[in-house]
Amino acid sequence: MEQILIQTVNGLVNGMILALVASGLTLIFGIMDVVNFAHGDLVMLGAFVGATTVAATGSFWIALLSAALTIALFGALLQVTTLRPLLGRDPLTTILATFGMSLVLQKYAIWQWGPTARAIREPIPGQFTLFYLQYPWYRLGAALFAGLIIGGLYLFLRRATFGVWIRATTQDRIMAQAMGIPVPLVHAVVFAIGAAMAAASGVLFGPLAGVTHNMGFDFTLRAFIVVVVGGMGNLGGSILAAIFISLLEAYASLIVTPAQAVIVSFVVLILTLLFRPTGLFVPTAR
Amino acid sequence: MILRLDNVHTYYGKSHILHGVTLEVNPGEVVGLLGRNGVGKSTTLKSVMGLVRPSEGSVTFEGQTITGIPPHRVAKLGVAWVPEDRRVFKLLTVAENLRTGLDRAGVDDGRKRALLERAFTYFPRLGERKNQLGGTLSGGEQQMLAIARAMMLEPRIILLDEPTEGLMPRMVSEIRQIIEALHQEGVAILLVEQNVPLTLEASSRVYIMEKGIIRHQAPAAELRQNMAVIHEYLGV
Amino acid sequence: MAPRSQTPYWVGFSVILVLLIVAPLVLPEFWRRFVTEILIWGLLAMSSDILIGYTGMVSFGHSAFFGLGMYGAAAALLAVKPANLWLALLAGLVAAGVIAAFVAFFATRLREIYFSITTLVFSQIFYVIIFTWTEVTGGENGLTFSQPALRIPGLFDVRFTPASLHWFVLAVVVISYLVLRRVTQSPFGMVLQSIRENEPRTRAIGYHVERYKIVAVLLSGLFAGLAGVLYAIQNRFAAPDFVFFVVSGEVVIFNVMGGMGTLVGPIAGAAFFLVLREVVSRYLIEYYLIPVGIIFTAMVIFLPQGLLGFLKRRLNS
Numbered sequence: 001m002e003q004i005l006i007q008t009v010n011g012l013v014n015g016m017i018l019a020l021v022a023s024g025l026t027l028i029f030g031i032m033d034v035v036n037f038a039h040g041d042l043v044m045l046g047a048f049v050g051a052t053t054v055a056a057t058g059s060f061w062i063a064l065l066s067a068a069l070t071i072a073l074f075g076a077l078l079q080v081t082t083l084r085p086l087l088g089r090d091p092l093t094t095i096l097a098t099f100g101m102s103l104v105l106q107k108y109a110i111w112q113w114g115p116t117a118r119a120i121r122e123p124i125p126g127q128f129t130l131f132y133l134q135y136p137w138y139r140l141g142a143a144l145f146a147g148l149i150i151g152g153l154y155l156f157l158r159r160a161t162f163g164v165w166i167r168a169t170t171q172d173r174i175m176a177q178a179m180g181i182p183v184p185l186v187h188a189v190v191f192a193i194g195a196a197m198a199a200a201s202g203v204l205f206g207p208l209a210g211v212t213h214n215m216g217f218d219f220t221l222r223a224f225i226v227v228v229v230g231g232m233g234n235l236g237g238s239i240l241a242a243i244f245i246s247l248l249e250a251y252a253s254l255i256v257t258p259a260q261a262v263i264v265s266f267v268v269l270i271l272t273l274l275f276r277p278t279g280l281f282v283p284t285a286r
Numbered sequence: 287m288i289l290r291l292d293n294v295h296t297y298y299g300k301s302h303i304l305h306g307v308t309l310e311v312n313p314g315e316v317v318g319l320l321g322r323n324g325v326g327k328s329t330t331l332k333s334v335m336g337l338v339r340p341s342e343g344s345v346t347f348e349g350q351t352i353t354g355i356p357p358h359r360v361a362k363l364g365v366a367w368v369p370e371d372r373r374v375f376k377l378l379t380v381a382e383n384l385r386t387g388l389d390r391a392g393v394d395d396g397r398k399r400a401l402l403e404r405a406f407t408y409f410p411r412l413g414e415r416k417n418q419l420g421g422t423l424s425g426g427e428q429q430m431l432a433i434a435r436a437m438m439l440e441p442r443i444i445l446l447d448e449p450t451e452g453l454m455p456r457m458v459s460e461i462r463q464i465i466e467a468l469h470q471e472g473v474a475i476l477l478v479e480q481n482v483p484l485t486l487e488a489s490s491r492v493y494i495m496e497k498g499i500i501r502h503q504a505p506a507a508e509l510r511q512n513m514a515v516i517h518e519y520l521g522v
Numbered sequence: 523m524a525p526r527s528q529t530p531y532w533v534g535f536s537v538i539l540v541l542l543i544v545a546p547l548v549l550p551e552f553w554r555r556f557v558t559e560i561l562i563w564g565l566l567a568m569s570s571d572i573l574i575g576y577t578g579m580v581s582f583g584h585s586a587f588f589g590l591g592m593y594g595a596a597a598a599l600l601a602v603k604p605a606n607l608w609l610a611l612l613a614g615l616v617a618a619g620v621i622a623a624f625v626a627f628f629a630t631r632l633r634e635i636y637f638s639i640t641t642l643v644f645s646q647i648f649y650v651i652i653f654t655w656t657e658v659t660g661g662e663n664g665l666t667f668s669q670p671a672l673r674i675p676g677l678f679d680v681r682f683t684p685a686s687l688h689w690f691v692l693a694v695v696v697i698s699y700l701v702l703r704r705v706t707q708s709p710f711g712m713v714l715q716s717i718r719e720n721e722p723r724t725r726a727i728g729y730h731v732e733r734y735k736i737v738a739v740l741l742s743g744l745f746a747g748l749a750g751v752l753y754a755i756q757n758r759f760a761a762p763d764f765v766f767f768v769v770s771g772e773v774v775i776f777n778v779m780g781g782m783g784t785l786v787g788p789i790a791g792a793a794f795f796l797v798l799r800e801v802v803s804r805y806l807i808e809y810y811l812i813p814v815g816i817i818f819t820a821m822v823i824f825l826p827q828g829l830l831g832f833l834k835r836r837l838n839s
Contacts, residue, residue, distance in 0.1 A: 035635050035638075035639070082819060082823065085823050086823060091633075091634045091635050092578065092580050092634055093822055093823075095634075095635065095638055096580065096774065096822045097819050097822045097823060099582075100815050100818040100819030100822055101815070101819055103771070103775075103811060103814075103815035104811070104812055104815035104816055104819065107809060107812045108812055221643070224639050224642070224643075225639075228636065228639060259653070259654050262646075262650060263650055263651075266646065266647050269639075269640070269643055270628075270640070270643070273631070273636060274631075277631075277636070
């Protein structure tokens with residue numbers, strides 16, 4: 001019983017970080033129909049920038065901020081140079097283009113930071129007793145922080161002018177333009193936001209599992225699954241899906257090895273595509 | 287002259303839709319554009335708005351060439367578009383829909399409030415449904431919203447694409463009144479319509495289009511006397 | 523489009539064929555193996571082209587077909603003694619075929635992006651299973667086995683020499699190429715291309731798009747599995763690395779850079795890429811992939827027909 005509760009906590013923690021990655025991805029997809037194959041690599045880059053900054057300044061929070069900002073800028077640059085020319089082309093092309101980007105980013109990371117893994121020290125030290133385990137405070141802190149960022153995004157989309165612009169452009173790009181909304185700018189900003197959130201996840205995740213140059217692939221794969229299960233473009237759905245899938249995986253790893261537990265998320269994806277392809281957490285049409 | 291199209295040719299992929307359209311709208315004028323389905327009336331408006339790029343010819347607005355510039359810049363210059371299918375932002379509230387036209391540079395909160403008040407005066411039903419999602423409005427209400435939204439841009443010309451399509455007669459006369467009210471405010475209107483009587487009533491001049499080119503133009507008064515021309519081109 | 527004379531094409535084809543036949547006789551062993559591997563990857567890339575280039579479906583899961591062909595052959599070679607070449611071929615093709623049928627089922631129900639993600643997920647599922655099911659698949663270390671002999675009962679029974687193995691692989695690849703070429707130029711192939719160009723219209727004309735897609739996936743999967751079998755026979759081992767996504771990714775690169783929808787293009791892409799890797803990696807280790815990746819992305823954006831397609835158009839005009 002205690003094991004199940006512990007896994008619940010684990011699942012929630014992992015789910016929140018995954019939700020942070022996935023919400024960026026689904027936001028990007030919703031507004032410009034781009035499936036960003038390189039999204040996980042943005043997580044990875046953020047983690048590396050974060051690790052380097054922590055080593056230089058000793059502050060985790062500065063590292064988090066600088067990683068988010070750097071990768072946001074980088075993401076905007078990427079969008080403008082590589083993805084903007086592809087607007088309107090078939091999805092095949094954008095998948096291939098972002099795949100190419102992913103390749104370059106991974107190899108660049110090796111070139112820039114070397115092949116060895118990096119570590120980021122936990123900013124919140126110490127543990128508390130959770131049943132029979134010593135559970136790190138940081139895990140809760142990371143989940144909480146991820147939640148705060150997502151909450152901030154939600155408020156931004158609801159209230160801020162630019163948030164309304166983003167929502168309008170997502171619903172009808174043509175009409176948004178006709179209303180004077182600078183859609184090219186909105187696209188770049190959304191990509192930057194998605195990249196920033198990915199980078200933040202990378203830094204938050206760093207103390208939990210280290211920073212390696214190929215950590216991106218796992219994130220990309222998981223984020224894809226979450227986005228599809230949650231409903232492409234559906235922000236709330238992807239958050240719920242992230243938590244749902246992470247919980248299932250956490251429970252599964254009580255029975256099988258963690259390496260095998262990932263199959264759970266794959267199975268969920270396939271079932272979703274078979275029976276509810278628009279997404280498990282999408283409200284059914286009235 | 288506030289808007290002028292000069293020999294505009296526009297393609298949709300390989301289809302040659304506009305074959306050299308030339309027309310003019312003067313400041314504050316209501317100009318009608320009549321024609322059968324598919325002759326290119328909507329494409330004409332889209333060419334002005336920059337939603338499709340003319341391959342030949344030019345579009346001039348207030349003396350400035352705007353051919354092919356991005357739509358969001360055209361809107362900023364003072365051209366508003368009310369599309370045929372209304373295209374209300376379904377998942378935004380009525381207020382948020384209007385906001386997309388209000389959130390511009392150089393508009394302070396006071397003016398925003400004044401503009402909103404005006405919209406709700408013109409369209410009281412929208413005021414009642416301020417916080418309702420755009421997609422939950424009826425067809426007629428969505429049309430009102432689309433027009434009100436365009437008005438938030440404080441445009442000097444509004445491109446109205448078939449505003450009365452699919453509406454009940456009572457709504458049609460409401461639209462008629464809105465057009466008149468806008469005209470009183472000095473806003474020019476390029477009105478694309480299939481509803482001939484409405485167009486002849488509301489416009490001062492009318493162009494008749496056939497197969498992507500202007501075939502005839504005349505003052506509305508003249509056409510009202512001589513319906514034969516209308517019958518000839520529109521088979522009405 | 524007036525039919526161009528096919529002669530220059532067949533002349534070129536024959537020249538290359540002769541060069542490939544002669545290769546094991548003149549090249550040192552290392553390069554001989556290298557050429558044989560190029561042929562195998564070329565076959566894999568060709569199989570993928572059926573989907574990407576002709577039907578317009580991007581598969582990120584070809585490593586699954588490849589890997590299952592490999593492991594299927596491995597199973598046959600380990601289970602039955604003495605090692606039987608034809609059984610290995612059969613086992614590998616069946617294994618790949620079953621998975622292809624599975625994927626084909628999904629192919630018909632999913633739009634492009636979803637299909638691509640699903641193929642990716644599928645190959646990952648197999649990777650995880652193969653990686654962790656150590657008792658059966660050897661896990662991380664894979665399986666090693668002996669090379670089967672080329673035996674046609676009643677005719678001969680010889681062990682492969684490096685040269686004869688190369689010729690065997692060459693024969694299989696050339697036959698595959700000719701078969702696929704025939705298929706893509708047939709009415710069936712035309713329909714596939716029509717699906718790529720405009721699926722709704724193809725459906726509206728009356729074609730059962732689903733059936734065509736299923737056959738395309740099966741075809742693609744089988745030939746990819748065949749490549750896997752050849753690889754197993756040549757190298758005498760099977761490893762989970764080959765089921766990992768990287769292989770699928772490389773295949774896509776061969777396709778795009780060589781020229782989608784040309785069959786020959788992907789083979790050329792494979793050759794080009796593998797040679798590049800061999801030559802350049804001595805100096806730049808893995809970093810060569812940075813400019814390659816940049817070029818790849820640029821090609822996707824500006825040169826969607828790939829090198830060969832670009833050259834084709836230049837030569838035509």
